Amino acid sequence: MSANIVKVLWARRLSYNSGLKLQKILSNQHYQNLNGSCNTLVLIEHDPVFTVGIRDKSYTTEDEKRLKDLGAEFFRTNRGGLITFHGPGQLVAYPILNLKQFKSSMKWYVCQIENMIIRLCAEFGIKGEKSPHTGVWVNDKKICAIGIHGSRYITTHGLALNCNTDLNWFNHIDPCGIKEKGVTSISQELNMNVTIQDVLPVFQNAFQDQFQCTLIEYPAEESFQLFKHINSNDIINVM
Numbered sequence: 001m002s003a004n005i006v007k008v009l010w011a012r013r014l015s016y017n018s019g020l021k022l023q024k025i026l027s028n029q030h031y032q033n034l035n036g037s038c039n040t041l042v043l044i045e046h047d048p049v050f051t052v053g054i055r056d057k058s059y060t061t062e063d064e065k066r067l068k069d070l071g072a073e074f075f076r077t078n079r080g081g082l083i084t085f086h087g088p089g090q091l092v093a094y095p096i097l098n099l100k101q102f103k104s105s106m107k108w109y110v111c112q113i114e115n116m117i118i119r120l121c122a123e124f125g126i127k128g129e130k131s132p133h134t135g136v137w138v139n140d141k142k143i144c145a146i147g148i149h150g151s152r153y154i155t156t157h158g159l160a161l162n163c164n165t166d167l168n169w170f171n172h173i174d175p176c177g178i179k180e181k182g183v184t185s186i187s188q189e190l191n192m193n194v195t196i197q198d199v200l201p202v203f204q205n206a207f208q209d210q211f212q213c214t215l216i217e218y219p220a221e222e223s224f225q226l227f228k229h230i231n232s233n234d235i236i237n238v239m
Contacts, residue, residue: 004101006039008204009218016049016075016086019094021230023156026096030154039101041207041215042094045196046086048072050173053081053147070172079157081134081147083173089165091196091203092158099153102211106150110134113159116210117144123202126189141184163187163196
């Protein structure tokens with residue numbers, strides 16, 4: 001097993017903006033060389049939100065209003081990929097890693113995430129596959145979306161795995177800009193309710209094996225300080 005230590009932070013349910021603040025603080029620790037091992041795996045569930053990636057210029061202010069009127073937030077971000085949805089029943093993971101401690105390749109990193117999710121799906125008896133489009137697919141339906149950002153090999157953003165997500169939210173968009181393909185979830189594929197809590201331990205095992213690292217729980221005091229910053233009124237230049 002590699003000497004790489006990754007701290008796991010289960011952030012529970014947070015707004016998307018709070019998730020951005022959290023990523024900003026953690027990535028800044030890497031840039032400032034704080035706290036020794038700063039590699040962190042943030043696991044989170046978001047309130048309903050539509051997000052678009054850096055390449056997606058097709059969504060107008062009218063589109064934004066239409067989606068907000070559904071009861072969701074809307075954010076334009078600096079991640080890769082096109083539009084997607086995050087919400088209850090979806091496990092979102094933000095690995096905040098220094099890839100120089102793993103392999104200095106963003107392409108390798110995306111491939112590792114895809115392989116990890118395929119491994120996770122197999123644990124549930126689901127055949128996940130890659131396609132020319134980023135992400136993990138089950139019979140032409142996306143079960144896991146991937147959209148990342150890298151700066152000086154520090155990663156932010158990440159992946160979204162549909163556990164028991166309400167897939168009707170995706171009817172209002174072309175998920176990841178692909179019209180001819182659909183979306184699915186672990187629950188839909190198994191025809192039973194599979195929650196984020198059911199998936200969390202399998203996800204962590206798959207991540208640890210795929211990235212050849214050791215996962216440890218995020219220290220309680222550090223976690224307290226993190227959320228204190230997030231919940232304060234401090235102005236943080238989010239991503």
